Amino acid sequence: MTAVILPGTGRVLTGLAARQVRWGALVVTAVAAGMSALVVTTYRTDAIDPAALAANPAIRTLFGEPVALDDPGGFTVWRTGTVLAVLIGVWAMLAATRITRGEEDAGRWGALLAGRMTLARTVGQHLTVLAAAPVLTGAAVAGAMIAAGAGAMGAFLHGAGLAVAGCFFVAVGGLAAQLFPSRAAANGAATAVLLIGLLARMVGDGVAALSWLRWLSPFGLLALTRPYDTNRGLPVAVLTVAGALMFAAAVRLAARRDVGGAILAPSTSRPPRLALLGSVPAFAVRRTLRPLAGWSLGVGAYFLLIGLVASSMIGFLSDNPQFARLAAQAGFPELGTVEGYTATLFALLAVPAGAFVAVRLASVAADEADRRLTLLLAAPLTRTRLLAAEAGAAAGGAVVLITIAGLATWAGTAGVGARLAAGAALAGAYNVLPIVLLCLGTAILALGWAPRAVAAVGVLPAAGGFLWQVTAVSVGAPAWVVGLSPFAHLAAVPTVAPDWPASAVMTAVAAGCAALGAIGYHRRDLRT
Amino acid sequence: MTVAAVRTEKLSKRYGPLCALDDLDLSVAAGEVFGFLGPNGAGKSTTIRLLLGLAGPTSGRAWIFDTDAADVAAAHRLLAYVPADVALWPRMTGAEILELLGRVGPGIDTAYRGELVERFALDLAKPAGTYSTGNRQKVALVAAFATRAPLLVLDEPTSGLDPLMEREFRRAVAEARDNGQTVFLSSHQLAEVEAVCDRVAILRAGRLVDVASVAQLRRLHRTEVSATFTGTPPDLTATPGVDGLEADGPAALRFTLDGSPAAALRALADADVASVAVREPSLEEIFLAYYGEPPR
Numbered sequence: 001m002t003a004v005i006l007p008g009t010g011r012v013l014t015g016l017a018a019r020q021v022r023w024g025a026l027v028v029t030a031v032a033a034g035m036s037a038l039v040v041t042t043y044r045t046d047a048i049d050p051a052a053l054a055a056n057p058a059i060r061t062l063f064g065e066p067v068a069l070d071d072p073g074g075f076t077v078w079r080t081g082t083v084l085a086v087l088i089g090v091w092a093m094l095a096a097t098r099i100t101r102g103e104e105d106a107g108r109w110g111a112l113l114a115g116r117m118t119l120a121r122t123v124g125q126h127l128t129v130l131a132a133a134p135v136l137t138g139a140a141v142a143g144a145m146i147a148a149g150a151g152a153m154g155a156f157l158h159g160a161g162l163a164v165a166g167c168f169f170v171a172v173g174g175l176a177a178q179l180f181p182s183r184a185a186a187n188g189a190a191t192a193v194l195l196i197g198l199l200a201r202m203v204g205d206g207v208a209a210l211s212w213l214r215w216l217s218p219f220g221l222l223a224l225t226r227p228y229d230t231n232r233g234l235p236v237a238v239l240t241v242a243g244a245l246m247f248a249a250a251v252r253l254a255a256r257r258d259v260g261g262a263i264l265a266p267s268t269s270r271p272p273r274l275a276l277l278g279s280v281p282a283f284a285v286r287r288t289l290r291p292l293a294g295w296s297l298g299v300g301a302y303f304l305l306i307g308l309v310a311s312s313m314i315g316f317l318s319d320n321p322q323f324a325r326l327a328a329q330a331g332f333p334e335l336g337t338v339e340g341y342t343a344t345l346f347a348l349l350a351v352p353a354g355a356f357v358a359v360r361l362a363s364v365a366a367d368e369a370d371r372r373l374t375l376l377l378a379a380p381l382t383r384t385r386l387l388a389a390e391a392g393a394a395a396g397g398a399v400v401l402i403t404i405a406g407l408a409t410w411a412g413t414a415g416v417g418a419r420l421a422a423g424a425a426l427a428g429a430y431n432v433l434p435i436v437l438l439c440l441g442t443a444i445l446a447l448g449w450a451p452r453a454v455a456a457v458g459v460l461p462a463a464g465g466f467l468w469q470v471t472a473v474s475v476g477a478p479a480w481v482v483g484l485s486p487f488a489h490l491a492a493v494p495t496v497a498p499d500w501p502a503s504a505v506m507t508a509v510a511a512g513c514a515a516l517g518a519i520g521y522h523r524r525d526l527r528t
Numbered sequence: 529m530t531v532a533a534v535r536t537e538k539l540s541k542r543y544g545p546l547c548a549l550d551d552l553d554l555s556v557a558a559g560e561v562f563g564f565l566g567p568n569g570a571g572k573s574t575t576i577r578l579l580l581g582l583a584g585p586t587s588g589r590a591w592i593f594d595t596d597a598a599d600v601a602a603a604h605r606l607l608a609y610v611p612a613d614v615a616l617w618p619r620m621t622g623a624e625i626l627e628l629l630g631r632v633g634p635g636i637d638t639a640y641r642g643e644l645v646e647r648f649a650l651d652l653a654k655p656a657g658t659y660s661t662g663n664r665q666k667v668a669l670v671a672a673f674a675t676r677a678p679l680l681v682l683d684e685p686t687s688g689l690d691p692l693m694e695r696e697f698r699r700a701v702a703e704a705r706d707n708g709q710t711v712f713l714s715s716h717q718l719a720e721v722e723a724v725c726d727r728v729a730i731l732r733a734g735r736l737v738d739v740a741s742v743a744q745l746r747r748l749h750r751t752e753v754s755a756t757f758t759g760t761p762p763d764l765t766a767t768p769g770v771d772g773l774e775a776d777g778p779a780a781l782r783f784t785l786d787g788s789p790a791a792a793l794r795a796l797a798d799a800d801v802a803s804v805a806v807r808e809p810s811l812e813e814i815f816l817a818y819y820g821e822p823p824r
Binding site for chain 1: 577580582583584600601602603604605607608609611613614615616617618619621623624627628629631632633634651652653654655657658668671681
């Protein structure tokens, strides 16, 4: 009997896991393959001096080691590789914790595991199904690049690298989900692994003496494969082994814990911490503090690094005008002064800050779906007030995050004597606030009318807008197409004054979205 | 006339083609302990969600002490709620959750809360992620009873509790009643409803079937009578109210009684009756009778 039933239950699990990830997988695959093909087809053999680029530590730190830029495939890997690896990695890791720890937290695995299925097998099968997604994405990227005219060998290696990196982050998410007792904590730990990996790659690329660090980072290993150059397979093999070990560890740990429990579960008693429990706004702040600390650490470290490489970067650009021109074409104009350089990189700040507010609002939607908000909403309290408290805490957190990024950049530039005024750094950082407000507005809109899609809709103005602008500028799209991205309306502060009318329009659109969303949230039934 | 604690008028809720609740007219008097019965999917939880404003009615209205249920900021000053499936923030300890709910809620009797924590044997120092279903339910129960709110809305509050805790729950309901509070109790535990409720509403497929006191419900239903006789049993076939007459051996009878027992008792008294046993139906039998299943 068992032999008859087990394959059936396996299929059920596979179907269950696949249903939860298929749309996300398709979107990520479409974006990754589309971007790669676009950059290959629009590649123009401009005068680039790869040697000069490769010699500059700042270029290597920020954009990765420039390799084979004279080849459309090589240029595409350099231009899109890290962005796509981060995109695939973040999605894979968040999906892994969502379909394992998230489902378990919500109590939806109780019935599943009451049957023949063991926890270890359920976790293993979910992660295996999810791992098919990055493999699909990698194959699609390689196929798209070859179809667009890039060389097959490099495309294959690049696609394989992206696939393996995605699988690695599936395993990281799966492992974190076994170690930590909640989805939020697991996400935090997995994100920390991703950010440390990214920083290790940046430092390893920038500082010759520390180049071995790249062997310890998934992003560094991808860089070491050097597609369209030496085409090394060993780093991909190392990353594959690391991912497989993580996967095995996740399954082993799942076998060693109880359903609903965690390896690092704080089962011990502790004295109550009663601060910030007195009101709904205070409670919103309380729940924002811990994630904010993690985001601040990551964003702060990144912008400190940006500041530290400022002098080297500016010096390189004034010596190499052809690269400055190329960078301007790619959406990074005026990199030749410290103000221009920081203004350009501050635009990037909108992405993490916007993602932060979107994720905070998504956690409100998750609290609702998992019924944690029910007890609060049975208190004398309107939903509008609850929403205002949560949105206020998220916006306040974003301001803190942006301030930290501005100060970190200033500290970095001050450390290398690049003479950037603290006020100018903060002005540049605060300049992205309208885009962050757009993210908050669209996230609230989604919370009111499409509560399942809060995170996706909320990051759209920032992450989607950034990718849109980079792609549109790269392919020389008409101005109105570029103008659909909010980033097209961001003035290069502190080089020039803020574009107040554009900021006002973005803020007004954000307020309109938020108002519409608040109406929907007030009127609709709770999801429970 | 005093204001009803809960009142609904043609309250309906549709989810697409599905009618979860159909024209519910209900009135719960202040100070009563009101049982709300029905099989799964009858619309009990939907009713409670509408009363709490967690969902909006398709048509009709509801009031909590004459405050429109949709005005949650005002209506929720008058009530406390225990959901059927309590979910808590996993990293917060029981003490932190009680503090939050006490500060945000309609008011708190801290001394009584301390007493309830003792009585429900709740370990407040542990994070909620380590709590069992029953412990999560206890946190919500302690938080609700400690508010001393005029209305307590309890949705299957004891499904995860052991018998000792169930007893504490009944004690707390009795204290609430003595205190003049109204209790709206949705439950599957018929013995519990029978023990604590003054009146009971029975819901089936989104419609109200009956509202009555437990005693009235019994009266509406047949009482089982068995009698033994020293001589020949009397002929009760023509006696009003007697039904299902059966001989239980040569000197014993069994029948069910509908309506007033006077005529049957008179007939029994006239015969040489040796013993009479009258068994009232349990709420479970009444409940099952409403849903068309034969009583055991």
